[in-house]
Amino acid sequence: MMTTQTNNTWVRTHSEVVDQRTLPMPAAWQGIKAPRKPTSEIGRSIHLSGVGGELREELIGLLNQATKMAVLCSFLIADSALEAAIKATAERGVRVYVMLASEARLGREPDQGEFDKITHAHHKAMLKTLGKSVLFRTAEHFHAKTVLIDPYTQPAGVLLTANLTKEALTRNEELGVRLSPAQVEGIAGYLRWAMWQTAQHELLDGRDFKVANAVANVAHPAASADICATTHEHQGIAEQLLQAVQRATSHIIVSSFGWDKQHPVVQALCRRAREGLKVTVLARIRPAAMPALLALAESGAQVYGFKWLHAKALWTDAGDAMVMSSNLEAHGLDGGFELGALLTMQQANELKARLKYWQDIASWRLIPCPVLGDLSGSVQLWRKGQLDPVQVLAEAEVDLGEVIAGSAHQLQAPRPAVSDPAQSDDPAHRLKCNWSVVAPSSHPKASAQMRTSKGKEKPQPYSPALLREPDGRLAVAITEPSELEAALALLGEVGAAAIVIERKQRK
Structure with missing residues (x-):
């Protein structure tokens, strides 16, 4: 001092x-100054969204190639370039089917930076524009994201984590998987079943949605080695994730927008982290996700944060890898309609490189129990x-x-x-x-004390003054530094508690 x-x-x-560096602090996202590295948005089979709009162009290119049928599934659609491609595809005589979340679900969706008022307005205008040439079917549980063309003749397609909006395709961290013909066939089976058996409303005239009736003789698809799904009859994505997490031997990388601390998949990730596996987590920074992300970090996982990440994927060193539309929450893993693509070893290696790229440019890292010096x-x-x-x-x-x-x-x-x-x-x-x-001041209600006189002598005041404060304490009062030596002597003589500064003259 x-x-x-x-x-x-x-x-x-x-x-x-x-020095406050050892003082405990709340859990914190620490900013990271990571350089932005250029990378190709379109890979051999694993694509990234990005400002270059290459993933969006890939989807438009698919639609331009369609000759008989195009099937799209997304929470909503709000992208002018994609809408123009859909319209042009339908006008060429291609049958176009679009599966969307219901308007009621859109209205209840929390503000996630994905579905703001402008996006909603764009989406509604799109329905009016395309409603007469495209068949729309909607349901609250439709959350899968994919674009397929000619699934029964010349199958091609992309499974996405992104909704078909401009922001998702050019701003968010999102993934797309170029599908094999077998994967297209598998997804087409799920889409056909979900559209004709579980849709709640349909738009036929471009004006009003009407109640959709189920079509007979459309069976739920059987499980396959290429595609998994979440439906009301099957929780294949959750099953695959749990098996993959359990089979991992040294390293797991997982990415998701939504997280539920209590879900068995998240609990399994925490358990493997506590067992010593390297668990790398990529997540959007959101208050709703914090309990789960903190549980993961406290278990030993490395948790990296992003402003706009929306990709959902899992990779493990045991060769398991999946890109899916479902968040790691009950709504997505236990219910709803979601799709996931199980990847080949080559695709898995490419996915790992994509996820590692995001890790390297992450803006934030979660520290669960920091001290200030951290x-x-x-x-x-x-x-x-x-x-x-x-x-x-x-x-x-x-x-x-x-x-x-x-x-x-x-x-x-x-x-x-x-x-x-x-x-x-x-x-x-x-x-x-x-x-x-x-220095303390004299109490304004203190009373001056007198020296005890001998005989008939008149009592005399102390010099310096001695005051008795209202609580009974004695204090020696001075006005000048020159009085300090005498005040100290008087302090010892009478046993006063303190020397104070006289702030006003007393009568």
Whole structure:
């Protein structure tokens, strides 16, 4: 601690540098300054979304190749270029079927940066534009994302994690899998069953949705080695994920938008992390996902955060790999309509490279139980169910104000408490604390005491003055520094508690 004399005799300034690096902090996303590396959006079979719009062009190219049939499934559609391609495809005489989430579901969907008012308005305008040339069928549980063409003649297609919106295809971290003919056939079977057996509404005239009737003799597909799904009859995606997590021997990489701490798949990931496996997690930073992501991080997983990530995928060192539309939550793994593509070894290696690329450019890393020294620069603290952006500084200076000393002859006092850095918006590793210690003043209601007289002598006041405060405490009062020596003598003589500064003349 450093003490400095001021021009005022009765004030001392003090400074102390407090090292706060070992103090506990809430769970935090630590900002990472990772350089953005260029990469091709279109791979051999595993594609990325990106600002170049290459994945969107891949989908448009597919539609342009269709000769007999095109089938699209997405939560919603809001992309002008894709809509134009769909319209052109239908106008060539190709039968176009589109599966969407129902309007009721869209209206209830929480604001996730995916489905804002502009996107909703675009989607509704699209329905009016395409409704007379395209058959739309909708259901609340439709969440799968894919584009197929000519599945029974010249099959081709892409399974997506992205909805067919401009933002999803050009801004988000999303994946697309170029499907083999066998995979297209498998997905087509699920789409045919879901469209004709489980759709709730259909749009035939471009104006109004009407109740959709089920079509007879469309059976639920059998399980296959290439494609898995979530339906009300089958939880194949969850089963495949659990088996893959269990078979892993050293490393798992998993990516998802939604996370449920209580779901068996997430619990299995936590268990494998606790067993010592390297578990790498890629996630969008959202309050709703924090309980699960914290559980993973506390179990030993490395958790990386993104602003717009929406991709869902799993890779393991045992050769298992899948890209799917389902989040790691009950709605998606236990119910709803979702699709997943089981990847070949070559595709799995490509998926690993794609996921590793995202890991290398991640903007955030989750630290579950940090001390302040673990954090620096841009940080998001998890406090009271919210993510609060803060700046962690290397050094800062704070004025802690004035402290009244116990006595004018001892202008020292403990440093006032500093605020808890865990509650601050700009915590610092080292905090230079400044405060002033001020001599105490006389109590305004204190009464002057007199020396006891001998005989008939009149009692005389003490010099310096001796005061009795309302609580009974005795204090020696002075007005000038020159009185300090005499005050100290009187302090010892009468057993007074303190020396104070007389602030006003007494009668």
